[in-house]
Amino acid sequence: MDLKLAKRTDMSRSSRRPLALDRLRAAAKHRADAGVVQGFETDGDDTVRENSTYDELEFEQVGAGRVSRETEGLHAHIASPQLTGEWVPSPEYDGWSSSPLIWEPGAGMSDGSPFASSEFDISTSANDVNTGNVYERDAVAVGEGLFPGGDESWSSTGSTPSSPPSHPAVPADTEVAMADAHVSRETEDPPLAMEAQRAVHILNPSGEVTMPRPPRRRIISVSNQKGGVGKTTTAVNLAVALALHGNRVLVIDLDPQGNASTGLNVPHHAGVPDIYDCLIDSAPLDAVTQPVEGIPNLWAIPATIDLAGAEIELVSVVARETRLHRAIEASTMQYDYIFIDCPPSLGLLTVNALVACEEVLIPIQCEYYALEGVQALTANIELVRSHLNPNLDISTVVLTMYDRRTRLADLVEQDVRSHFGDKVLDVVIPRNVRVSEAPSYSQSVVTYDPGSRGAVSYFEAAKEIALRGAEQTGEQE
Numbered sequence: 001m002d003l004k005l006a007k008r009t010d011m012s013r014s015s016r017r018p019l020a021l022d023r024l025r026a027a028a029k030h031r032a033d034a035g036v037v038q039g040f041e042t043d044g045d046d047t048v049r050e051n052s053t054y055d056e057l058e059f060e061q062v063g064a065g066r067v068s069r070e071t072e073g074l075h076a077h078i079a080s081p082q083l084t085g086e087w088v089p090s091p092e093y094d095g096w097s098s099s100p101l102i103w104e105p106g107a108g109m110s111d112g113s114p115f116a117s118s119e120f121d122i123s124t125s126a127n128d129v130n131t132g133n134v135y136e137r138d139a140v141a142v143g144e145g146l147f148p149g150g151d152e153s154w155s156s157t158g159s160t161p162s163s164p165p166s167h168p169a170v171p172a173d174t175e176v177a178m179a180d181a182h183v184s185r186e187t188e189d190p191p192l193a194m195e196a197q198r199a200v201h202i203l204n205p206s207g208e209v210t211m212p213r214p215p216r217r218r219i220i221s222v223s224n225q226k227g228g229v230g231k232t233t234t235a236v237n238l239a240v241a242l243a244l245h246g247n248r249v250l251v252i253d254l255d256p257q258g259n260a261s262t263g264l265n266v267p268h269h270a271g272v273p274d275i276y277d278c279l280i281d282s283a284p285l286d287a288v289t290q291p292v293e294g295i296p297n298l299w300a301i302p303a304t305i306d307l308a309g310a311e312i313e314l315v316s317v318v319a320r321e322t323r324l325h326r327a328i329e330a331s332t333m334q335y336d337y338i339f340i341d342c343p344p345s346l347g348l349l350t351v352n353a354l355v356a357c358e359e360v361l362i363p364i365q366c367e368y369y370a371l372e373g374v375q376a377l378t379a380n381i382e383l384v385r386s387h388l389n390p391n392l393d394i395s396t397v398v399l400t401m402y403d404r405r406t407r408l409a410d411l412v413e414q415d416v417r418s419h420f421g422d423k424v425l426d427v428v429i430p431r432n433v434r435v436s437e438a439p440s441y442s443q444s445v446v447t448y449d450p451g452s453r454g455a456v457s458y459f460e461a462a463k464e465i466a467l468r469g470a471e472q473t474g475e476q477e
Helices: 019-034 172-181 191-203 231-244 259-263 275-281 305-316 320-329 348-356 368-387 407-423 433-441 453-476
Strands: 002-006 075-077 084-088 097-104 119-124 137-142 145-148 153-156 218-222 249-253 298-301 337-341 359-365 393-400
Touching: 191 231, 191 453, 218 231, 218 348, 231 249, 231 259, 231 298, 231 337, 231 359, 231 393, 231 433, 231 453, 249 259, 259 433, 275 305, 275 320, 305 320, 305 348, 320 348, 348 368, 359 368, 368 393, 368 407, 393 407, 393 453, 433 453
Parallel strands: 002 084, 084 119, 218 337, 218 359, 249 298, 249 337, 359 393
Antiparallel strands: 002 075, 097 119, 137 145
C-alpha cells in the first residue's frame, strides 16, 4: 500500500515511541483484516483523556469509526501487502537527505503484523541529527537516520548498529568542567548548613591555635579622633577572634563611655576597679584586670565614669604622658596582644595610649568626614613619635561600615588605599545589622552571630593581622 504521513509538530507525549506509528499500525491491522479498502478516509474519534493523555488502543479495540486524532488528515490507499511511507518534513528544514530504514519487529510484536517487515523511506537531515529531541520527541542518532527510544528498534538499511553511536572525543578537563557545571543542587550544602560550618570554624570549640602567635607581645592602640567609626567594635571583635584561636589577649578600655566593657560583658559600674586607678592612683595593672566570661584567653580592664575626670587630673601629674606605659610594663601577665580602645579625642588619654604602644590601628569609616579626622590623627601621631615614642608606627588601617551599594564607599576606599598603601587590610568590614545588635546583648558579633557577614569579616581581619605580624617579625629576624 502507498501511504503518505504528514508530521504534526504539535505532538507532546511523554512516551518515546512515535504515537502516529502506533495508530497507523492499529489502523492497518484492522484494514488488513477487513480486506482491501480503496480511498479510506476518516475524521477520527476523540480518544483524549481529561489529563491530555491518549488511550492506548489494542488491535481488537480499533473500529472503523474509532481512530485517534493523531491520524487526522491521513489518506490511506491499501493496495499491496508492502507498506511504504514518506515523512514529509517541515518547510523550514533545508538540505534533507532520504535514508531508508528497516522496521524490525519488537519483542511484543507478532510475526504476522503488517509492520513486521515493512520498509519506510523517512526523510531526515544528516546534518541536523543530534542526541536531543527531534520533532519534540526523544531520539538518538543511528547512522543517517533516527533511532527512537522504546521497545522497537530501528537500524539503517543493510547494517544493524551493534554499539552506541560514536561521539567526538571530549578532553578530560572539559569533562570535569561539564561535570562541575551540572552538579545537582541536591549535592550542595543548604545555606543554613554553610552558615553553621562557618560558625563552628570561627568559634573554634577545640581551642586549637589556628592563628600564629607573635614571638613577642604586640601592643596596638585602636585610635581615631572621629567618633562613630567603629573603634570599639573593631577592638572588641578583633580581640575575641584572636582569643578564640589560641592567642592570649588583653583589652584596655580607655574610653570613659565604657563601650568596650559593655561589649565584653565586663562589670564597669561605679566602684569597680578600673583603668582610672592605674592612671591616677598608680594601682597595679593586674589588680584591675578581669577575665572575660565565656571566652578563654581573653581579659579586660574596664572603664568607669570616673575616667571622665582623668583628663583634668592628669594635667598636674608628673610624667602624665607615660602613666599607662609604666603600668603595662609593670604587669606580670604574659599577653600576645594588648588592644587599647582610645576615646574619640586627641587628649591626654589618647596620648597615653600612643606612648604605651608601638602600633596604631586606625578604623576608617567609608565616608568623607572620616578622611578629615585621619589627617588630624596622623599629625598627632607624628608629634608623639618625634617627642615621646620613636617606635610608634601606623601598622594597620581597617575600612569599616563599607556599603557596596554606594559609589562613595568605593571612592573612599580608593583614596585610603592610595594614601596608606599596603597598610590597609585587604578585608573590609561591611555594614551589617548583626554588628550593631551584638552590644545590646553584651557580646561581640563573633560570639553573637558567628555565621554572619560581620563576624566572618572581623575573623578574616584578625587572621590577616596575625599573619602580617608573623611575616614582619620573620623579616626583622
